[in-house]
Amino acid sequence: MKVTAERLPESQVLLTIEAEPAEWEAARNRALKELSGKVNIPGFRRGKTPLQLVERFLGRETVLKEVADDLVPELYERAIQQNGLEPVDQPQLEVVSTEPLTVKATVPIKPTVTLGDYSKIEVEEEKLEVPELEVVRGVEAVRVRQAPWQPFGNRPAHYGDTVTLKIEARENGAVLLDEEAWEYLLLPDNVAPVPGFARQIEGLLPGASKDFSLAFPANDPRKQLAGKTFTFSVTIVEAKEKALPALDDEFAKAAGFDSLAALREKVTADVRSQVDAAAKARFEEKVVDALVAQARIEYPLAMVEREIDRMLQDQADELRRGRLNLDDYLKSMKKTVDQYRADLRAPAELRLKRSLALAKVTEAEGVKVGPEEVDAEVRYWSERAGEQLAEVGNVFDRPEFRDTLERRLAVRKTVDLLVAKVRSRRQQVAPSGLVLPGGVQLPTAEKGG
Amino acid sequence: MELLEVLRRPYITEKATSLQAQNKYAFEVDLKANKHQIRQAVEVAFKVRVKDVHVLREHGKMRHMGRFRTRSPETKKAVVTLMAGDKIEFFQSV
Numbered sequence: 001m002k003v004t005a006e007r008l009p010e011s012q013v014l015l016t017i018e019a020e021p022a023e024w025e026a027a028r029n030r031a032l033k034e035l036s037g038k039v040n041i042p043g044f045r046r047g048k049t050p051l052q053l054v055e056r057f058l059g060r061e062t063v064l065k066e067v068a069d070d071l072v073p074e075l076y077e078r079a080i081q082q083n084g085l086e087p088v089d090q091p092q093l094e095v096v097s098t099e100p101l102t103v104k105a106t107v108p109i110k111p112t113v114t115l116g117d118y119s120k121i122e123v124e125e126e127k128l129e130v131p132e133l134e135v136v137r138g139v140e141a142v143r144v145r146q147a148p149w150q151p152f153g154n155r156p157a158h159y160g161d162t163v164t165l166k167i168e169a170r171e172n173g174a175v176l177l178d179e180e181a182w183e184y185l186l187l188p189d190n191v192a193p194v195p196g197f198a199r200q201i202e203g204l205l206p207g208a209s210k211d212f213s214l215a216f217p218a219n220d221p222r223k224q225l226a227g228k229t230f231t232f233s234v235t236i237v238e239a240k241e242k243a244l245p246a247l248d249d250e251f252a253k254a255a256g257f258d259s260l261a262a263l264r265e266k267v268t269a270d271v272r273s274q275v276d277a278a279a280k281a282r283f284e285e286k287v288v289d290a291l292v293a294q295a296r297i298e299y300p301l302a303m304v305e306r307e308i309d310r311m312l313q314d315q316a317d318e319l320r321r322g323r324l325n326l327d328d329y330l331k332s333m334k335k336t337v338d339q340y341r342a343d344l345r346a347p348a349e350l351r352l353k354r355s356l357a358l359a360k361v362t363e364a365e366g367v368k369v370g371p372e373e374v375d376a377e378v379r380y381w382s383e384r385a386g387e388q389l390a391e392v393g394n395v396f397d398r399p400e401f402r403d404t405l406e407r408r409l410a411v412r413k414t415v416d417l418l419v420a421k422v423r424s425r426r427q428q429v430a431p432s433g434l435v436l437p438g439g440v441q442l443p444t445a446e447k448g449g
Numbered sequence: 450m451e452l453l454e455v456l457r458r459p460y461i462t463e464k465a466t467s468l469q470a471q472n473k474y475a476f477e478v479d480l481k482a483n484k485h486q487i488r489q490a491v492e493v494a495f496k497v498r499v500k501d502v503h504v505l506r507e508h509g510k511m512r513h514m515g516r517f518r519t520r521s522p523e524t525k526k527a528v529v530t531l532m533a534g535d536k537i538e539f540f541q542s543v
Contacts, residue, residue, distance in 0.1 A: 043460075044462065044463040045463060048463050049463070050466060053466075
């Protein structure tokens with residue numbers, strides 16, 4: 001076997017492999033023997049035909065193909081070992097000539113990451129304000145939750161009210177509903193009992209009656225109802241609205257706080273932690289992106305395809321949890337799988353670059369994750385799962401899950417480390433104009449924390 | 450009978466192949482050919498010396514085609530033994 005290896009861009013290696021005549025001859029004999037056992041040749045029992053006759057009977061092409069099928073993977077395997085390559089995916093094999101057997105293999109190999117001087121990364125950290133609107137909304141939500149239902153009689157019912165209905169719904173003697181006091185929460189997107197029902201009720205005065213017909217859509221999953229038109233006869237027996245309590249200490253105490261100010265403080269703190277988490281995530285993302293920007297990363301296309309596969313798989317899982325499937329979802333967006341894959345390409349490359357760059361930092365900084373840290377994580381997940389765990393056994397303690405956790409922890413620690421570095425430098429460096437990698441000048445930053 | 454009409458085709462089967470080890474070659478021959486003609490035909494066609502000729506008749510088998518019963522043709526086989534040292538190249542490639 002003669003091999004030449006040539007480095008190609010995009011983290012690929014082109015191997016040109018040529019089989020020695022002896023190897024080829026041996027493989028040919030193997031192939032003929034193999035074939036003679038498989039093919040019926042008149043006048044001979046299987047496997048008893050002289051080898052030359054097999055070749056003459058089947059034709060040269062068939063035999064050469066069989067030889068190549070047998071020999072190519074073996075040659076490839078040996079060529080990989082000889083050159084010490086670490087392929088990350090299936091190679092593209094091309095048989096250039098059959099006699100002598102010459103194969104060109106394009107092998108996607110492990111990506112190479114060259115980090116620049118990432119200790120010089122400068123990223124501005126934004127300080128996000130707590131939006132007043134969010135606080136007001138939060139307090140309002142508590143207020144609505146606290147409000148009791150109170151009957152009213154002097155205005156038309158509108159969305160958000162609860163109505164008690166005397167209701168009858170029939171279709172040719174079939175009864176859908178026949179209730180004296182049926183509680184109904186009037187919301188515009190309520191599709192029960194029939195889509196469009198809420199619209200009929202909205203605007204009625206308490207005590208008023210209304211007769212109308214509504215049809216179930218033809219594609220309703222309940223077969224016996226689909227497409228049927230029911231005649232409704234409805235009377236509003238009672239209508240109730242949320243009686244919002246006054247915005248004072250009294251209301252705050254009812255909700256379990258010392259005063260209105262304490263409630264506001266609690267809501268503000270909640271929003272604050274959300275905002276901070278978002279800001280932290282944004283900052284981390286920027287740091288990682290800066291890391292990616294100053295690194296030279298070369299990776300094979302095949303890895304991008306794998307990443308796209310993973311993303312598709314994740315989305316399919318996500319959709320299945322909502323009882324949908326990916327095909328329907330794509331149809332609703334009027335896209336084919338291939339188009340969608342093309343859409344995912346850019347994000348997939350970004351994800352790949354990030355994880356490659358981070359992995360390199362993990363290695364360079366010697367970030368280690370000890371088994372006790374993984375143990376702690378396993379305990380955390382086990383506790384969250386609670387009782388179900390007893391039934392299925394502790395899935396979180398399995399080696400593959402532990403591996404996943406370990407990888408995740410390593411990434412987490414690496415990001416934390418990077419962020420800490422960037423932060424500590426920001427405190428040392430006088431707040432002058434920031435220079436991002438690539439020489440972009442940002443306006444003078446405030447001193448961040 | 451013309452000499453060229455005597456030999457119809459070689460038998461290329463597992464058994465015929467194994468006979469080659471004994472310097473014997475099998476042919477399907479014309480039904481009316483006799484041992485002398487076969488000897489002469491093989492000697493002329495392959496430029497070899499023939500030591501012995503054995504012949505046998507293969508009876509036609511009954512065949513059914515729907516309602517009709519027919520008989521496949523009867524054939525004559527010949528196994529020709531060559532003088533030691535001679536061989537038929539045609540079969541060698543087989």
